[in-house]
Amino acid sequence: MKTRITELFGIQHPIIQGGMHYVGFAEMAAAVSNAGGLGIITGLTQRTPEGLAAEIARCRTMTDKPFGVNLTFLPAVTPPDYPGFVKSIIDGGIKIVETAGNNPQKYLPALKEAGVKVIHKCTAVRHALKAESIGCDAVSVDGFECGGHPGEDDVPNMILLPRAGETLKIPFVASGGMADGRSLVAALAMGADGMNMGTRFIATVEAPVHPHVKQAIVDATELDTRLIMRPLRNTERVLNNAAVEKLLATEKELGPKLTFADIAEEVAGVYPRIMKDGEMDAGGWSCGMVAGLIHDIPTVKALIDRIIAEAESLIRQRLEGMLAA
Numbered sequence: 238m239k240t241r242i243t244e245l246f247g248i249q250h251p252i253i254q255g256g257m258h259y260v261g262f263a264e265m266a267a268a269v270s271n272a273g274g275l276g277i278i279t280g281l282t283q284r285t286p287e288g289l290a291a292e293i294a295r296c297r298t299m300t301d302k303p304f305g306v307n308l309t310f311l312p313a314v315t316p317p318d319y320p321g322f323v324k325s326i327i328d329g330g331i332k333i334v335e336t337a338g339n340n341p342q343k344y345l346p347a348l349k350e351a352g353v354k355v356i357h358k359c360t361a362v363r364h365a366l367k368a369e370s371i372g373c374d375a376v377s378v379d380g381f382e383c384g385g386h387p388g389e390d391d392v393p394n395m396i397l398l399p400r401a402g403e404t405l406k407i408p409f410v411a412s413g414g415m416a417d418g419r420s421l422v423a424a425l426a427m428g429a430d431g432m433n434m435g436t437r438f439i440a441t442v443e444a445p446v447h448p449h450v451k452q453a454i455v456d457a458t459e460l461d462t463r464l465i466m467r468p469l470r471n472t473e474r475v476l477n478n479a480a481v482e483k484l485l486a487t488e489k490e491l492g493p494k495l496t497f498a499d500i501a502e503e504v505a506g507v508y509p510r511i512m513k514d515g516e517m518d519a520g521g522w523s524c525g526m527v528a529g530l531i532h533d534i535p536t537v538k539a540l541i542d543r544i545i546a547e548a549e550s551l552i553r554q555r556l557e558g559m560l561a562a
């Protein structure tokens with residue numbers, strides 16, 4: 238399948254693995270890139286620019302295919318050394334960066350000068366247009382159903398993607414709720430040039446997370462995610478668990494008086510405990526509604542091959558068949 242996204246990034250299949258905190262290590266990115274998609278290392282999971290440089294080098298020993306780095310600009314307790322991370326990306330020869338959160342404008346000149354292609358992840362058409370206007374090469378359009386931060390507009394992909402399609406000139410990928418060949422064909426039909434997946438890639442053999450995390454995704458249904466931190470305008474879609482229930486009770490009790498400190502215990506620094514140690518009730522961790530469509534733990538290659546085969550058969554048999562009838 239050839240699309241503007243496969244052409245832009247020099248990849249075989251129009252499938253991207255979005256940056257994921259404490260999941261996007263070299264093992265994850267290399268597995269996706271080796272299977273013909275675009276794997277992405279999560280920059281900030283490496284605590285320092287030196288750590289990121291080492292992770293990029295480690296990934297190079299695992300794949301000779303293109304892979305990218307995610308740089309997330311979100312409210313943080315201690316702001317990360319972004320210029321240092323950008324330097325590690327450029328010095329490490331990375332040619333694709335996925336930015337997310339705030340506007341990446343400040344770092345675009347340095348990235349562009351180094352020949353880096355930037356795909357900005359956004360949750361609203363107005364943000365996608367802004368990304369286009371400041372020179373981003375592509376955008377990833379994240380609908381309300383996505384795992385992680387869906388923004389505050391709550392527009393699902395059935396509306397958001399066609400709106401992006403009728404508005405943008407640069408290519409975009411559909412993100413949020415994508416799991417299989419059906420997702421890919423639907424995304425293409427709505428104007429996207431590919432798709433980005435988060436949650437689906439965690440439930441794979443190669444995802445470098447505790448088996449409890451993979452099993453939790455397989456066990457979850459589409460009804461099992463919750464939105465947290467909405468009163469702080471930093472909404473995150475997470476899998477429900479005991480800590481999330483406690484957090485939501487605190488949000489309800491404090492109402493508009495809520496501050497980050499009131500819920501820090503359930504969100505700050507919990508990722509290593511969940512992803513590495515498998516302590517599933519340690520706190521809130523991002524997970525999409527798409528968990529309801531995830532029923533197995535295949536290898537990344539088996540997953541991507543299956544998606545492409547299913548997409549092909551949907552187009553050639555189901556859709557063409559309807560026209561021929």
Ligand SMILES: Cc1cc2nc3c(=O)[nH]c(=O)nc-3n(C[C@H](O)[C@H](O)[C@H](O)COP(=O)(O)O)c2cc1C
Pocket residue numbers: 254255256257258260279307308309336337338358379382383384385386412413414415433434435436437522523524525526527
């Ligand atoms: C566990 C987890 C951690 C994530 N961490 C980040 C992150 O650090 N930065 C980022 O830009 N997106 C992050 N995301 C969002 C994904 O890159 C992607 O946009 C999202 O998962 C797409 O929705 P889906 O889960 O329905 O596929 C995370 C998602 C998950 C599931």
